[in-house]
Amino acid sequence: MVEDVVRTLGFLCMGSRLRRIGERLQADTQQVIDEAGLGIQAGQYPFLAAIDRSGPLTIGELAQAVGITQPGATRTIGQLLELGYVDMQPAPDDQRRRLVSLTDKGQDLVDHSKKVIWPRIAAAVADLCGDLDGPILEQLAAIEDGLATVPLARRNAAKEENS
Amino acid sequence: MVEDVVRTLGFLCMGSRLRRIGERLQADTQQVIDEAGLGIQAGQYPFLAAIDRSGPLTIGELAQAVGITQPGATRTIGQLLELGYVDMQPAPDDQRRRLVSLTDKGQDLVDHSKKVIWPRIAAAVADLCGDLDGPILEQLAAIEDGLATVPLARRNAAKEENS
DNA sequence: ATTTATTGCATAACATGTTATATAACTTCC
DNA sequence: GGAAGTTATATAACATGTTATGCAATAAAT
Numbered sequence: 001m002v003e004d005v006v007r008t009l010g011f012l013c014m015g016s017r018l019r020r021i022g023e024r025l026q027a028d029t030q031q032v033i034d035e036a037g038l039g040i041q042a043g044q045y046p047f048l049a050a051i052d053r054s055g056p057l058t059i060g061e062l063a064q065a066v067g068i069t070q071p072g073a074t075r076t077i078g079q080l081l082e083l084g085y086v087d088m089q090p091a092p093d094d095q096r097r098r099l100v101s102l103t104d105k106g107q108d109l110v111d112h113s114k115k116v117i118w119p120r121i122a123a124a125v126a127d128l129c130g131d132l133d134g135p136i137l138e139q140l141a142a143i144e145d146g147l148a149t150v151p152l153a154r155r156n157a158a159k160e161e162n163s
Numbered sequence: 164m165v166e167d168v169v170r171t172l173g174f175l176c177m178g179s180r181l182r183r184i185g186e187r188l189q190a191d192t193q194q195v196i197d198e199a200g201l202g203i204q205a206g207q208y209p210f211l212a213a214i215d216r217s218g219p220l221t222i223g224e225l226a227q228a229v230g231i232t233q234p235g236a237t238r239t240i241g242q243l244l245e246l247g248y249v250d251m252q253p254a255p256d257d258q259r260r261r262l263v264s265l266t267d268k269g270q271d272l273v274d275h276s277k278k279v280i281w282p283r284i285a286a287a288v289a290d291l292c293g294d295l296d297g298p299i300l301e302q303l304a305a306i307e308d309g310l311a312t313v314p315l316a317r318r319n320a321a322k323e324e325n326s
Numbered sequence: 327a328t329t330t331a332t333t334g335c336a337t338a339a340c341a342t343g344t345t346a347t348a349t350a351a352c353t354t355c356c
Numbered sequence: 357g358g359a360a361g362t363t364a365t366a367t368a369a370c371a372t373g374t375t376a377t378g379c380a381a382t383a384a385a386t
Contacts (some may be wrong), residue, residue, distance in 0.1 A: 002220070002227040011288035012281050013209055015189030022182030023343070029178050043372075046176055050168040057165070059335060064165040067183050072373060076335060096334045096381045118175050125174035129299050136292050136306075137301050138243040157277050186373070206342075220364060235343060237366060259351045297364045331384070337377085344371070353362070 007144070010137055021143060028152035029121055036117050039083070040109065047076055048085060048102065051109045056101035058091065085109060105130060124155035170307070175302055184306060191315035192284055198316060200244070203245050203272065210239055213266065215219035215273045218259060219264035221254065248272055 006013040006020065029042045050065040051057055057065065063073035077100055080086040085106035102110065104116040128146050132139040169176040169183065192205045213228040214220055218226065226236035240263055243249045248269035254260040264275065291309050295302040 002224045002307075003217060004230060005209050005212070005216065005228045006230050008216075009209070009212060009285075011293065014288045014292075015187075015192050015300065016179045016209060018188060019185030019187070019343090022178050022185055024178075025181060026178030029342085041371090043179065046168050046172070046179060049172060050166070053168065053171075054166060057237050060333090061165045065168045066179075067167060067169050068372090069347070070335070071337075071375085071376065075372075078336095094334085094382070122172075122174040125177045129177075130174065130268040132299055134294055134299060136299070138300050139302075143299075149246070182373090190374085204341090223363090231342090232344065233365070234345085234367075238342075239368095257352070257364085261365070327386100329385085330381100333382070334380090336379085339374100339376085341370100341374070343373090344369100346367100346369085348367080349365090350385105351362100351364080354360085356359090 017066060018136055021140060025152065028147065031153045032121055032124065033117060034037070038109070038113070038117065044076055044080055047080060048106060048110050049099060051086065051102050056099040058097045058099055062100060081104065120156050124152045127155045128152065169306065180303060184303060187310055188315070191310065194316045195284055195287065196280060201272070201276070201280065205220065207239055207243055210243060211269060211273050214249065214263060214265050219262040221260045221262055225263060226320070283319050287315045290318045
């Protein structure tokens with residue numbers, strides 16, 4: 001058994017730690033999405049959600065909304081275009097800007113996700129860390145331990161069993 | 164001004180959120196390292212720290228210690244070999260395993276880092292989130308806001324000014 | 327009005343994580 | 357003691373983030 005240095009070093013490795021947990025959480029989330037048979041990546045959802053919430057947005061606005069850089073947004077939107085979930089058109093008043101909107105297929109996916117998948121994911125994550133409190137390092141440890149014990153995809157069933 | 168969807172969606176986008184914050188924290192950490200004139204990447208430090216703490220480790224043990232997959236460890240150790248901070252030799256009893264140890268240069272870097280850089284980084288991160296408490300989503304919001312207000316690299320100076 | 331600066335997006339190059347798989351070295355099991 | 361399985365590492369292929377930079381469209385300046 002090897003010591004987990006990143007955990008041991010605490011604040012010093014906070015960046016690595018958060019990234020690592022984020023990656024695991026997102027991988028677990030992906031599993032939930034896949035089990036539901038939806039052909040989409042977890043990282044693409046925030047883009048669809050942003051448009052659903054705010055109406056058509058430009059690439060730059062999407063990058064801001066999702067909190068990544070513009071080239072990253074350009075790439076993900078390219079994927080969503082390929083998948084047929086969004087549509088892109090030059091803004092009428094400014095030919096530089098590209099307005100990205102949901103297609104019917106994209107809106108259907110969002111509507112279905114809102115009903116079926118998003119609540120499930122949010123509930124599973126809430127089950128994992130919703131009741132935590134206290135210093136962040138302790139909460140992160142609890143989250144890592146929790147994920148190792150019961151993966152996210154098993155956390156809805158567990159809740160339902162209790163009802 | 165565009166709404167931050169990832170923040171708005173809370174638990175639903177927790178994975179993206181943690182990753183995003185981790186990436187920013189690590190970028191800020193890198194800045195501190197660069198300002199100190201050290202030729203090393205933030206993500207390489209945990210490997211050096213792991214060997215420093217536990218003595219020579221194999222690639223697989225390093226991967227475990229740092230919490231990434233083995234190919235990732237292989238690559239980072241390759242970089243550290245190039246940089247001359249570590250040395251790698253087949254284990255005497257098992258030729259498959261490669262024992263990675265610190266070179267003198269690597270040990271010097273670790274010793275210097277322990278004295279000068281690591282406390283600085285840990286203090287800056289502690290300044291950012293050490294006093295936080297409460298639900299994780301609130302703490303994450305505070306961390307993001309805090310980073311946006313005063314980047315990590317400015318957080319030691321600020322502390323020292325008060326003394 | 328035409329030059330100059332700025333803005334918005336695309337693209338290239340790179341960083342660093344992942345999964346899948348090949349290969350060599352050890353173990354196991356008749 | 358040799359065949360078959362297992363383990364440790366390396367490598368390839370891919371995902372998804374970044375920075376740097378080019379180009380076209382717009383805005384600003386003289």
